[in-house]
Amino acid sequence: MAALSMPLISLDWNSNEPVYAQIASQIRARIASGELRAGMVLPSVRSVAFDLGINLNTVARAYRILEEERFVSIRDRAGVVVAPPARSIDGSVIEGLNEELGVVLARMRQAGLSVAELRRRFEGALAALDTRGEK
């Protein structure tokens, strides 16, 4: 059998993050890192629910969130497809993401990281994103 390139989602049952959010955030991260490229077809709601042993609605909710955020587009026949990056900036989406970034930064600050440490991590994450995107 040919070598398989295998992006996957793993659900941590111990996490406080809801299951649908775990699915959405992991797919988002894989799209951002270039592991999932524009045009790739994601498995159906049923297939993901089969593997994880969770309700169809939970997976559907994760896909809907990703669609609202324009990471994927849900087409009837083709299924769930990774969307290309938007050509024009959508103000409302950017605003929403900016809000999330603020929450993440505040939580990291609350966890005890200094502003300098935050800046270092932020730049590290950006550099990693750039490197992966160039692959």
Add this chain to the structure above:
Amino acid sequence: MATSAFVLIILVETLVIGGLPLLYPRIARRGLLFGVYVGEERWDGAEARQITRSWQIGMILWSLASAGLSILFFLWYHNPIGMAIVMTALPLALTVVTMAVFLRAYYRARTLAAPGLPPPAVALLSVPETPLTLPIVVMVIGILCGICAVSYAAMHYANLPARVPTHFGPGGRPDAWRPKSFWTVMLLPLLTLIMGAGLGGMALLVSRAKRALRFPQTQISVEAQMRFRQAVARFLCGIALLVTAMLTVGSVGSIRVGLGLDEGLPPSMMVIGIGLGVLAFGGTLYLALHYGQGGARLERSAGNAPLTNGLADNRYWVLGAFYVNRDDPSIFVERRFGFGYTINFGNPKAVAFFLGFIILILALAVAAVVKG
């Protein structure tokens, strides 16, 4: 039948029902101990080995005791009725023994169950699925053969005599007749249709069965599991084709005997029957020993990584044998103990498929006896 031949049958039966399960520790998935996920490290521990040894001793002793008692009973009650009693009681006793010894091992294994929540569940985002073409073709062939058998019986129903053959001896010659009725004529053709569609459907569902992978080292376990699943699906397709062929030949053959066109069933039916027996027994043994439980023998180094998904989740397994997860849309899932697949008893569709199949076959048998 000579006493020695009957004793030989008893011993072979004991070896097949009570002895074959002893192969299980050789094919078992790392981490699963008698229907309980105990984690990969504990699976290798002294306590786990002790439970396995005790299970093996229990199986051997109780199986031999069942066989010994059967032989003694038969020597004491040496007549055809005694033979019939032993032939019915021994498989039942061996089944009860297998279940009882398993349950003891299961309850002991539960004390080793991995504490806390199960390891992560894993879903693959881009892996080719097992091809469905063969199972679909087999299911269509099964349905077509069933329709042909039913049509052939319906076409000739009016021309059949008042009494039709309902049982055939080892040489294919009829040895029992009953008055003609819808059920005596249509039983076999309808059974052909149900079995053809049902067994093909089973192969189709196995091709889409739930994936229980390891994480990390997921890639090796995906390859192992895909090869295993495809092999089991092909095996089931072979069984489905042979069962369909045997029942179709039997259906058409018995109508022809009833019409007086043939004296007995064609010899090909016996050849197919023998082929079916060889494939069912040999194929299961080969798949189990070559692939192991769920492809476990192909996992090699990846076998040390934790199991995931339904198999690793003790919350959803009742008595280590029944997977009951109402949220999970899966129909077929890998068995936790033994070899092959079971259904998700928490999924109404899976229960409907399973019960529907069993009820249809039972209903046909009951209708044939009561109305035939």
